[in-house]
Every structure is written in structure tokens, then in C-alpha cells.
Amino acid sequence: MRPRVTKDELVVMAAMSATGLVWGADQLAMSLYLKRLGLSSFVVGALVGGMMLFGSLTGLLFSSLADAYGRRPFAAAGRLVASAAFVVLYLGVPWAALFVTGLGGASLGALLAEKATDMDRDFSYASSASTGLSVVGAFVPWAVGLRYTMLVNAIIMASTALALLTVSERYRGTGRVTLRIRSIGRVARLSTQAFIGLGAGLILPMMSLWFYLRFHATVSELSPVYMASNALLAAASLTAPVLGRRLGRVKAITLTHAGGIILLLALPAAPSLTAAALIFVSRNVLMNMAGPLFNSLLMDVIPSEERARASSLVGIIDSVPRATGPFVTGYIFSLGNLWLPFYLTATLYTTATAAFYILFRDADRSRLRA
Numbered sequence: 001m002r003p004r005v006t007k008d009e010l011v012v013m014a015a016m017s018a019t020g021l022v023w024g025a026d027q028l029a030m031s032l033y034l035k036r037l038g039l040s041s042f043v044v045g046a047l048v049g050g051m052m053l054f055g056s057l058t059g060l061l062f063s064s065l066a067d068a069y070g071r072r073p074f075a076a077a078g079r080l081v082a083s084a085a086f087v088v089l090y091l092g093v094p095w096a097a098l099f100v101t102g103l104g105g106a107s108l109g110a111l112l113a114e115k116a117t118d119m120d121r122d123f124s125y126a127s128s129a130s131t132g133l134s135v136v137g138a139f140v141p142w143a144v145g146l147r148y149t150m151l152v153n154a155i156i157m158a159s160t161a162l163a164l165l166t167v168s169e170r171y172r173g174t175g176r177v178t179l180r181i182r183s184i185g186r187v188a189r190l191s192t193q194a195f196i197g198l199g200a201g202l203i204l205p206m207m208s209l210w211f212y213l214r215f216h217a218t219v220s221e222l223s224p225v226y227m228a229s230n231a232l233l234a235a236a237s238l239t240a241p242v243l244g245r246r247l248g249r250v251k252a253i254t255l256t257h258a259g260g261i262i263l264l265l266a267l268p269a270a271p272s273l274t275a276a277a278l279i280f281v282s283r284n285v286l287m288n289m290a291g292p293l294f295n296s297l298l299m300d301v302i303p304s305e306e307r308a309r310a311s312s313l314v315g316i317i318d319s320v321p322r323a324t325g326p327f328v329t330g331y332i333f334s335l336g337n338l339w340l341p342f343y344l345t346a347t348l349y350t351t352a353t354a355a356f357y358i359l360f361r362d363a364d365r366s367r368l369r370a
Contacts, residue, residue, distance in 0.1 A: 064308075071111040
């Protein structure tokens with residue numbers, strides 16, 4: 001019989017899930033809002049990439065502090081900074097986008113790992129709920145407009161910060177701020193995420209702009225597409241623990257990624273907005289439905305006192321290459337080429353997925369005991 005979910009687990013999962021509202025809105029609104037502020041496609045790409053890069057690097061600092069002194073206060077502080085940044089964006093200052101993501105580092109995931117009575121279940125529930133709420137988030141730009149979306153995001157981030165302050169925390173920290181990670185060998189094996197990050201950075205932050213440039217799609221046309229994509233992904237994420245038990249974590253991740261890559265190759269050849277939307281939704285589901293298994297695998301193999309730092313380092317391995325993607329895609333789009341980023345991304349995803357399987361194919365049996 002599975003252990004029951006505790007109150008603190010629910011609060012932390014709820015805070016993680018509420019982030020889906022912001023992600024769902026920003027996935028659609030951020031690049032379009034920055035474009036509306038008068039920025040060129042290249043500058044939009046530079047800012048979107050810059051916010052991922054800045055967030056991942058500062059997140060490592062927050063994570064080091066969280067491992068040293070406790071995860072809860074730094075998870076909350078990062079969200080308060082993001083809330084303030086969204087207010088500044090609402091006021092029309094584009095550079096504030098640099099501060100809206102990543103500042104809490106991986107402290108919230110480490111806090112959930114501490115509280116979890118069933119790690120695969122908790123990360124799956126949090127991921128599914130986050131993705132489900134991103135359906136609502138994708139509706140926000142259509143309902144309130146691009147500018148007021150920034151204000152809604154600010155309220156959500158501030159509210160989750162306050163909720164986290166009600167959670168008790170047993171972990172008291174090491175008392176030492178350090179970037180050193182004894183389990184660096186295990187983290188290094190996850191360097192395949194660099195290829196995933198670069199590929200995702202080439203496409204995902206710029207997809208709404210691609211739909212606009214390719215099909216002249218409007219926010220009202222794209223909102224239902226993003227809502228459907230996130231709703232189906234939320235349902236599919238609930239199957240992650242089942243896939244993990246039947247296939248093993250590594251094989252489940254590998255097979256779902258392979259399906260997503262095939263659909264990615266078909267996307268730029270879509271003849272209409274409807275066809276492109278169907279491929280986009282299906283690709284998103286397959287590529288991301290096993291995400292909770294990757295997160296729980298990471299937490300399972302990292303010592304508890306290093307979880308925030310190690311998770312942030314994996315995030316940097318993913319995010320630094322990811323941050324360069326929008327620069328490249330913004331430039332390619334400005335040349336009028338709307339297909340090349342998809343094929344570059346498919347190549348990077350294939351390389352990463354193959355390397356991940358080769359390096360981790362025995363991980364479910366050995367639990368990576370070095």
C-alpha cells in the first residue's frame with residue numbers, strides 16, 4: 001500500500017504546480033510581448049535566451065545557499081524576485097525578463113525530495129498538475145492580453161512564495177556555502193542534457209513566433225493549441241510511474257523521446273496551421289511525458305545534502321546551451337528561414353537520447369552505485 005501524501009508534500013507540490021500557470025502563459029506570451037514592446041526578432045531571441053542563462057547561473061548560487069542553510073527560504077526568495085520582475089515587465093521594461101526564472105535554483109525540487117514519501121509518485125503528480133495548470137496559463141494571454149499577463153504572473157509567484165513559508169523543514173543545511181559536489185561523476189554522466197537544452201532552446205521559446213511568421217497565427221488562434229498541448233501532457237505525465245515500473249525509467253525516457261523526434265522532423269513541412277498544431281501537440285506530449293522519471297532518477301542518485309546544487313548544475317548543463325538557442329533561431333528567422341532550426345534540434349535530440357541510453361541503460365538495476 002502506498003504511503004499517504006502529507007500536508008507539507010501537498011503544499012510543495014502545489015507551489016511547483018502553480019508555476020505551470022506562469023509557464024503556460026509565458027510559453028505563448030513572452031516572445032510576443034517583447035516583440036510588441038518594439039524589439040526585433042533577434043533582440044527578442046537574445047532576451048529570451050538571456051533570461052534562461054541568467055536564471056540558471058544565479059540559480060546555482062541560490063542552490064548553494066539552500067544546501068548550506070535550508071531550502072525553503074531560498075525557494076520563496078527566488079519567487080519573490082520573479083514576482084517583482086514581472087511587475088517591472090508589466091510597466092514596459094524589457095530587461096526585467098532576465099529575472100523572471102530560475103532564481104530559486106533547484107531548492108524547491110530538493111525540498112520536495114525531502115518531503116516525499118514516494119518520489120516517483122510525487123514528482124509525477126507535481127509535473128502533471130503543473131502541466132495541467134499550464135492549460136489555464138495558456139488561456140491567460142487570450143483572456144487578459146499580453147501586458148496584463150505579466151501582472152497575473154507576478155501575483156502567482158508572490159502567492160506561491162508565501163505558501164512555501166508555511167512548510168516545515170527538517171533539513172538544516174551543512175552550514176557551509178560551497179559549489180563543490182562530491183557526486184560530480186554522476187552529474188557528469190548527465191551532460192547529455194546539454195544537447196537536449198540546445199535543441200530545446202532553438203525551438204521552444206520561439207514556437208509562438210514561428211507560428212506567427214509561418215501561418216500569421218494570432219494569440220486567439222494559438223491559445224487553444226497550447227491549452228490542448230498542455231492538457232494532454234498533464235494526462236500523459238500521470239502514466240510516467242506506470243511506464244517506469246513496466247519498462248524501467250531509462251527505456252521509458254528513451255522510447256518516448258524517439259517518438260517525439262520523429263514528429264519534430266515532420267513539423268516544418270506541415271501544410272496548414274491545423275496540421276502544424278496537431279503535430280506540435282503530439283510531439284510535446286511524447287517528448288515530455290517521461291520528465292518526472294528523469295527528475296526522480298536524479299534525486300534518487302544524489303546525496304540529500306547535495307541535491308539542490310547537483311540539480312542546479314544539471315539545470316545549467318541544460319540551460320546554458322538552451323540559452324544560446326533563441327539567439328541562433330532569432331537570427332535564422334530574420335533571414336526568412338523557418339525550417340532549419342527544426343532539423344538542427346532533431347539532430348541534437350537524437351544525439352542526446354542515444355547517449356543517455358548508452359550511459360544509463362543499467363541504471364535501473366544498479367541505481368548508479370559508484
